[in-house]
Amino acid sequence: MDLDPTQRASQEQFARQSQHYGKGHILQKVEDVAAVLPELSLPHHATVLDVATGGGHTGMFFARLGHQVTLSDLTPQMLENAARGAAEEGLKVETRLHPAESMPYADGTFDLVTCRIAPHHFTSPIDFVRETARVLKPGGRFLLIDGTVEDGQPEAEAWAHQVEKLRDPSHHRLLSPNTWRDFCVHAGLTVELSKVTSFLQPDLEWYFEVAATPDYNRRQVRELVQTAPESARQLFQISTEGGKITWWWQRLTLIAHKPRHFFGS
Ligand SMILES: C[S@@+](CC[C@H](N)C(=O)[O-])C[C@H]1O[C@@H](n2cnc3c(N)ncnc32)[C@H](O)[C@@H]1O
Numbered sequence: 001m002d003l004d005p006t007q008r009a010s011q012e013q014f015a016r017q018s019q020h021y022g023k024g025h026i027l028q029k030v031e032d033v034a035a036v037l038p039e040l041s042l043p044h045h046a047t048v049l050d051v052a053t054g055g056g057h058t059g060m061f062f063a064r065l066g067h068q069v070t071l072s073d074l075t076p077q078m079l080e081n082a083a084r085g086a087a088e089e090g091l092k093v094e095t096r097l098h099p100a101e102s103m104p105y106a107d108g109t110f111d112l113v114t115c116r117i118a119p120h121h122f123t124s125p126i127d128f129v130r131e132t133a134r135v136l137k138p139g140g141r142f143l144l145i146d147g148t149v150e151d152g153q154p155e156a157e158a159w160a161h162q163v164e165k166l167r168d169p170s171h172h173r174l175l176s177p178n179t180w181r182d183f184c185v186h187a188g189l190t191v192e193l194s195k196v197t198s199f200l201q202p203d204l205e206w207y208f209e210v211a212a213t214p215d216y217n218r219r220q221v222r223e224l225v226q227t228a229p230e231s232a233r234q235l236f237q238i239s240t241e242g243g244k245i246t247w248w249w250q251r252l253t254l255i256a257h258k259p260r261h262f263f264g265s
Pocket of ligand 1: 007010011014021027028051052053054055056057058072073074075078098099100101115116117118121122123
């Protein structure tokens, strides 16, 4: 598999940290996915592709509902763990190793493509959306859930970018809702829902542990938290609770569909 330097950095980072993303990780809670299930209008036994599946939590949610699920990721260790987690639950899933930006499937294969809390690692989110549009069946849906910073907040976005890059070098960029919308429109998809909600970063020290952040970078992040600009303080509600540094990230949920008469790019 040919990988560019950003993809390689992600693969190395997640290979090292793969044991943290299974049972017990906060991503195991899939209420955010369950909340939009009615809006996906899935057929019975839908074909579902979960891109950058990590611990497999999103894909397994759909497998439990009886859908035919493919879990994909570019890190072999993550895929192995996800497959093991699915087998332990008696769920049948397929696994495929590939980057999000280049998918080994025929045009029009899936009723649903999902991608949750991962595109901020991707080298080329626009290529990922273009590939998603290609592999969706006409009428199929794309569900994207990822960290974001709302439009019109350049200072807070720059702060969040510095923090995330120091915490986890495989981080690439948090994209705003309008940027994702533009990518979808460009790829020929129709956006049906674009909603920003907040979720708690419960403890900075735990957040460092999941990414194995080096001590020097941890010090820099703590400094950034102390000196955060007012815009970031307000937007992310940075605070100290019971000795823990917490804040609220913004999370985008976007649903788009592929029109029956598709004119993709
Ligand atoms: C935080 S985990 C994903 C969480 C998961 N989607 C969930 O809902 O629990 C991020 C995953 O993205 C994968 N990843 C990062 N960059 C990628 C890329 N360019 N293509 C495919 N997978 C990628 C990593 O290997 C890792 O498994």
